[in-house]
Amino acid sequence: MKWGMVIDLQKCTGCGECVAACKLENNVAIVEPKESEMGRTMLWMDMLTVYEGEYPRLRVRQFPRPCMHCDHPPCTKVCPVRATYRNEEGIVAQIYPQCIGCRYCMAACPYTVKSFNWYKPEWAPGIRETANPDVSVRLVGVVEKCTFCVHRLQKAKEQAKAEGRNLREGDFQTACAESCPAGAIVFGDLENTNHRVNPLSRSPRATRLLEDLGTEPKVIYLKEVD
Amino acid sequence: MRKHVALYTIAFAILCVLIVTGCSESKNYTQPIQYNHKKHIVDAGLTCFDCHTRVLTHEKASIPNILICKGCHEQPMTESKEEKKLVDYIKKNQPIPWIQVHRVPNHAYFSHRRHVAIGKVACLTCHGDVAGMTLPFSTPYLPIKMAFCIGCHSKNHVNTDCATCHR
Numbered sequence: 001m002k003w004g005m006v007i008d009l010q011k012c013t014g015c016g017e018c019v020a021a022c023k024l025e026n027n028v029a030i031v032e033p034k035e036s037e038m039g040r041t042m043l044w045m046d047m048l049t050v051y052e053g054e055y056p057r058l059r060v061r062q063f064p065r066p067c068m069h070c071d072h073p074p075c076t077k078v079c080p081v082r083a084t085y086r087n088e089e090g091i092v093a094q095i096y097p098q099c100i101g102c103r104y105c106m107a108a109c110p111y112t113v114k115s116f117n118w119y120k121p122e123w124a125p126g127i128r129e130t131a132n133p134d135v136s137v138r139l140v141g142v143v144e145k146c147t148f149c150v151h152r153l154q155k156a157k158e159q160a161k162a163e164g165r166n167l168r169e170g171d172f173q174t175a176c177a178e179s180c181p182a183g184a185i186v187f188g189d190l191e192n193t194n195h196r197v198n199p200l201s202r203s204p205r206a207t208r209l210l211e212d213l214g215t216e217p218k219v220i221y222l223k224e225v226d
Numbered sequence: 227m228r229k230h231v232a233l234y235t236i237a238f239a240i241l242c243v244l245i246v247t248g249c250s251e252s253k254n255y256t257q258p259i260q261y262n263h264k265k266h267i268v269d270a271g272l273t274c275f276d277c278h279t280r281v282l283t284h285e286k287a288s289i290p291n292i293l294i295c296k297g298c299h300e301q302p303m304t305e306s307k308e309e310k311k312l313v314d315y316i317k318k319n320q321p322i323p324w325i326q327v328h329r330v331p332n333h334a335y336f337s338h339r340r341h342v343a344i345g346k347v348a349c350l351t352c353h354g355d356v357a358g359m360t361l362p363f364s365t366p367y368l369p370i371k372m373a374f375c376i377g378c379h380s381k382n383h384v385n386t387d388c389a390t391c392h393r
Contacts, residue, residue, distance in 0.1 A: 154335045
């Protein structure tokens with residue numbers, strides 16, 4: 001079993017629904033504009049913008065960027081306390097109570113997917129109650145990142161076990177994949193031929209970010225057809 | 227020199243007191259009603275799941291409140307003072323402010339269904355001999371620490387991958 005994601009850039013409209021869904025699902029902190037300018041914005045799923053060409057032939061491309069859940073993750077190799085590691089199912093997990101906040105992993109990640117909690121989790125009145133109870137609120141001084149919604153996997157596995165069956169495709173979906181109105185994000189088991197991600201990941205349009213680094217990301221992009 | 231020794235002794239004593247009272251989990255809670263588990267389980271023949279109705283189907287076991295108690299106690303069954311408190315709560319239609327004693331931190335996923343219904347773990351493994359208890363829980367039966375979880379998981383060859391529980 002190897003969880004992975006395919007993002008079809010041909011279908012992606014750059015609407016940002018995945019970014020919002022991720023932020024709400026995972027109780028990701030909202031920082032003040034001032035701090036955001038200092039590069040302290042917290043996003044597990046970011047919408048990257050690439051400008052190509054020059055005016056008047058300017059082309060703006062946007063693509064969502066979650067954690068790549070690399071098969072050879074550089075971040076886990078530098079963690080001195082094993083707060084981040086790659087598990088048997090290919091998820092690069094982040095264990096918050098174990099994290100000492102050294103931020104080595106942030107420096108090591110070539111995709112800059114990790115965020116550091118600079119502040120105590122503070123919520124506007126009434127907002128705290130709307131937080132997702134299935135995801136812990138991270139404390140000040142720890143690093144966090146996309147977990148492929150591992151809390152959903154925990155529940156899905158339990159449900160499958162209670163029903164005495166194996167995990168089926170669709171039992172476990174990440175919040176971004178579930179929310180994408182264009183159906184551009186597909187999530188599933190890359191090793192299972194019955195899952196949609198399996199043939200998609202072998203498509204001629206498939207590409208990975210910074211492939212030459214040898215990190216072997218499990219988020220696969222399908223190139224736009226020009 | 228002697229003065230220093232005295233000062234160190236006092237500091238050490240204060241530290242010990244702090245560790246024992248404040249920093250450890252030996253906090254004592256006083257429950258609103260001195261509920262008697264023994265009377266309900268041994269004498270009345272109820273099972274845990276009769277009152278903690280969500281144990282087998284949900285993540286949280288649920289602490290029974292007036293809606294469930296009402297099933298038997300709408301009218302007092304004994305002359306007990308504690309039962310009178312309960313009947314008053316029912317009459318006023320006011321929920322009993324039970325204090326949750328066994329609390330798993332939010333960063334760990336613990337499901338009763340997974341453990342009791344699927345894993346067939348007996349209630350007493352984590353909660354002790356509740357059937358013999360004449361008073362409600364004022365402290366957890368066991369300190370809720372990861373070492374206890376890991377001990378049981380390793381012994382029963384259950385997955386000990388961090389992401390199995392941490393979230």
